[in-house]
Amino acid sequence: MLHPDDAAAATSATTNPGDAGQQADIDKFEQVLADYLAGEVDDDVFRVFRLHNGIYGQRQGGHNLMVRVKLPYGGISPDQLEMMAHIADEYSRGWGHLTTRQNVQFHFVQLERVPDVLRDLASVGLTTREACGDAVRNVTGCHLAGACPKEHLDITPWAQAAYRHFLRNPLNQRLPRKFKINFSGCDTDCGQAMFNDVGVIATTRTLADGTTEAGFRVFVAGGLGANPFPALALEEFTPREELMATIESVVRVFNATGERDNKLRARMKWVVQKLGWEETQRRILKERRFLLASSSWPGGIPAEVADAGDEPAGVDDQIPVTAIGQGTPVTIRSQDPYQRWDDGNVIRGRAKGTVSAIAYARLGDITSANFRALAAVQRELGATVRVTNRQNLAFRDLTEEQLPTLFARLEAIGMAEPGAELARDVVACPGADTCNLAVTQSRGLADAISARLDEEGLAEVGGVRFNISGCTNSCGQHHIADIGFSGAERRAHGQSAPGYTMLLGGYVGEEQIHFGERALRLPAKNAPEAAVRVVRRFAGEREAGESFRAWMERAGGVATLAAELKDLDEFPTPESAPDFYVDFGETGPYVAETGASECAT
Numbered sequence: 001m002l003h004p005d006d007a008a009a010a011t012s013a014t015t016n017p018g019d020a021g022q023q024a025d026i027d028k029f030e031q032v033l034a035d036y037l038a039g040e041v042d043d044d045v046f047r048v049f050r051l052h053n054g055i056y057g058q059r060q061g062g063h064n065l066m067v068r069v070k071l072p073y074g075g076i077s078p079d080q081l082e083m084m085a086h087i088a089d090e091y092s093r094g095w096g097h098l099t100t101r102q103n104v105q106f107h108f109v110q111l112e113r114v115p116d117v118l119r120d121l122a123s124v125g126l127t128t129r130e131a132c133g134d135a136v137r138n139v140t141g142c143h144l145a146g147a148c149p150k151e152h153l154d155i156t157p158w159a160q161a162a163y164r165h166f167l168r169n170p171l172n173q174r175l176p177r178k179f180k181i182n183f184s185g186c187d188t189d190c191g192q193a194m195f196n197d198v199g200v201i202a203t204t205r206t207l208a209d210g211t212t213e214a215g216f217r218v219f220v221a222g223g224l225g226a227n228p229f230p231a232l233a234l235e236e237f238t239p240r241e242e243l244m245a246t247i248e249s250v251v252r253v254f255n256a257t258g259e260r261d262n263k264l265r266a267r268m269k270w271v272v273q274k275l276g277w278e279e280t281q282r283r284i285l286k287e288r289r290f291l292l293a294s295s296s297w298p299g300g301i302p303a304e305v306a307d308a309g310d311e312p313a314g315v316d317d318q319i320p321v322t323a324i325g326q327g328t329p330v331t332i333r334s335q336d337p338y339q340r341w342d343d344g345n346v347i348r349g350r351a352k353g354t355v356s357a358i359a360y361a362r363l364g365d366i367t368s369a370n371f372r373a374l375a376a377v378q379r380e381l382g383a384t385v386r387v388t389n390r391q392n393l394a395f396r397d398l399t400e401e402q403l404p405t406l407f408a409r410l411e412a413i414g415m416a417e418p419g420a421e422l423a424r425d426v427v428a429c430p431g432a433d434t435c436n437l438a439v440t441q442s443r444g445l446a447d448a449i450s451a452r453l454d455e456e457g458l459a460e461v462g463g464v465r466f467n468i469s470g471c472t473n474s475c476g477q478h479h480i481a482d483i484g485f486s487g488a489e490r491r492a493h494g495q496s497a498p499g500y501t502m503l504l505g506g507y508v509g510e511e512q513i514h515f516g517e518r519a520l521r522l523p524a525k526n527a528p529e530a531a532v533r534v535v536r537r538f539a540g541e542r543e544a545g546e547s548f549r550a551w552m553e554r555a556g557g558v559a560t561l562a563a564e565l566k567d568l569d570e571f572p573t574p575e576s577a578p579d580f581y582v583d584f585g586e587t588g589p590y591v592a593e594t595g596a597s598e599c600a601t
Helices: 021-036 043-052 076-093 112-121 154-164 238-255 268-275 277-294 303-308 337-347 368-381 400-412 442-455 524-541 548-554 557-568
Strands: 055-057 064-070 095-098 103-110 181-184 198-206 211-218 355-359 365-367 384-387 393-399 466-469 484-494 495-504 507-509 512-514 518-525
Touching: 021 043, 021 112, 043 064, 055 181, 064 112, 076 095, 076 103, 076 112, 076 368, 103 112, 103 393, 103 442, 154 181, 154 238, 154 303, 198 393, 211 238, 238 268, 238 277, 238 557, 268 524, 337 355, 337 400, 355 400, 365 368, 368 393, 368 400, 393 400, 442 466, 442 484, 442 524, 484 524, 495 524, 495 557, 518 524, 518 557, 524 548, 524 557, 548 557
Parallel strands: 181 198, 466 484
Antiparallel strands: 055 064, 064 103, 095 103, 095 365, 198 211, 355 393, 384 393, 484 495, 495 518, 507 512
């Protein structure tokens, strides 16, 4: 039964059924599920089917599943926030999880109840289709798009157009592997285009007559995982009229040339390594040239853009522009709670005078009560809200006069922590809580690092970001963090123990990407101390406005910093320190248990 506060949002699918495509998806899922439970559909076939519908397996096995809800470019409405609360209470465990790809995930959903979840989501215009599986995944974008003083174009309608174009597109039903598309409105690249299969960054060029044309730079074949690969610029400038055809051409080349027998080498980055960049580039541009002949040609200005417009937010010359992007040297000096929040979480500079503010979601988790409270404040303030790729929420289109109200509402629910998206805001994948591939409790380490930074007075250091993955696959995006950790099994004194590889100096922005360099391996229980030592030294030595990577190079590079931490790469005996052989949040001895990968299914 719906919580009373959800009544307006979660009307039944019969009164607000969503589009015909959603209803067809739900009807088919219900029928295939019934056939599967009756033994008429093989396990491997059903696995592929449910993944394509956004339903992912958990390490707990059985009928415990994760449901991934797509939020295109992170946008979410009050009705949808209330629906998240309903899903959390009715089908999950009272909370939802924001992901780095602007989805919301719910764990421990029982397989037999999935059709009901899909109906409830459809009632507020949401779907899980192609949120997992070998498909174009959720189209992500900068959370400040349309509200950013630095943007060249508002990429919002472009991301919406891409989302609609590929959803249920016949081209998108059985790709060699997953395919990720991202948009940023300027080269600050808050959307992190540089490690996506297609990363789109708005830009401008000066024409022969001296006028300026807005368009895009399209980057191709970026990726993280065990073998990170930087995205490559397809061409110097892509006109607005050719963007959608360009994206489809990349997908078509991937569909035709991607590896289908070895899923470990099936991403777009492997196409480039197989064919070479020049040949890959040639094929994409040739595909685009002749795509006009296709009945599904998506060229020209999409209807979404024509209807909504894509003019940039512009800059108010009277308002100092808040620094944004990775490496932002935010300083929080005040002791006043509201002023501290304003210093760390508010973004200004938009021409229309409205401001944006970040609501902090620790580890990306939001309870059902907080989902409802967030919906209420969004309605109260008339704000737009987007999920950020650092697992928080951005409230936008606010007036200066509304900021104290937003702060008060967020403080009441524990989401007004100053310095959201700074040092204390550690990003982590779900880890061994639910993932079949994870070998460590990455969320537990994230909590421990955040707590240690708080204890040492370092939680509000600007210009440093932490990301943690529970294995080498980089779902926590450890490669692009200033300080990253990747989970690994260690052996010490004849026993298995949880450990991490520490990486330093990752960065994405300004149309470039640097993957973190390996520093050293550590016992899991020593990783928080290593984090504190590095942040303490960075905070004490950096020059005004200096980025973490620039400081690291000036301090002697990763080898020098690693040498100073070498004493932490030691395991005491199990008898003297048994906790080193128990992972964060666990009570029994560490065991590296992994299951069949659905990431590679």
